Structures are given as C-alpha cells and as structure tokens.
Amino acid sequence: xxxxxxxxxxxxxxxxxxxxxxxxxxxxxxxxxxxxxxxxxxxxxxxxxxxxxxxxxxxxxxxxxxxxxxxxxxxxxxxxxxxxxxxxxxxxxxxxx
Numbered sequence: 409x410x411x412x413x414x415x416x417x418x419x420x421x422x423x424x425x426x427x428x429x430x431x432x433x434x435x436x437x438x439x440x441x442x443x444x445x446x447x448x449x450x451x452x453x454x455x456x457x458x459x460x461x462x463x464x465x466x467x468x469x470x471x472x473x474x475x476x477x478x479x480x481x482x483x484x485x486x487x488x489x490x491x492x493x494x495x496x497x498x499x500x501x502x503x504x505x
Contacts, residue, residue: 424481431488432481438494439476443469445501 422429446469453462472494479490 422481424484428481428484428487431484431491432479435479435487435490435494436476438491438498439472439479441498442472442494442501443476445498446472449501449504 424432446465450462450465450469453459453465475490479486481487
C-alpha cells in the first residue's frame with residue numbers, strides 16, 4: 409500500500425457513496441452561485457446608498473456561507489434540500505434588478 413502522505417493521514421475512509429459525493433459538489437456549486445448573486449445585489453445596494461438593504465443582504469449571504477461550511481456529503485437529505493433551495497433562490501435573485 410502506498411503512503412498517503414501527511415495531507416491525507418488520519419482522514420479515514422469516506423462514509424458516503426460516489427453519488428452522494430457528486431450531489432454534495434452540486435450543492436456546493438449552488439451555494440457558491442447564491443453567494444455570488446448576493447454579492448452582486450450587495451454591491452448594487454451600496455452603489456445606491458441603500459445601507460439597510462445592503463446590511464440585510466450581507467446577513468442573508470452570511471447564512472448561505474455558513475450552510476456551505478456545515479454541509480456534509482454524509483447528509484444526503486440536507487444536500488438535496490440545499491440543491492433545490494439554492495436553485496429556486498438563485499432564480500429569484502437573478503430576477504432582481
């Protein structure tokens with residue numbers, strides 16, 4: 409057996425399937441797009457001197473960033489829920505002008 413090197417030592421075996429891992433990556437990508445959409449809206453609110461709206465959007469973006477940090481491929485129901493929710497929200501955020 410090949411030595412995994414220091415970066416992988418102590419990681420152990422994955423507790424999820426390849427399909428779960430792929431679904432997790434899709435969910436993370438959805439979160440990244442939502443965070444990006446919020447960033448655009450925050451920049452627009454700041455450019456319009458709407459500090460209250462910018463502050464609200466920053467808080468909402470922070471919630472999605474926190475979800476990214478807490479999501480795990482081992483929790484497939486949560487992964488699927490985030491994927492569905494991010495798709496719906498992204499559509500709404502992209503429609504805001």
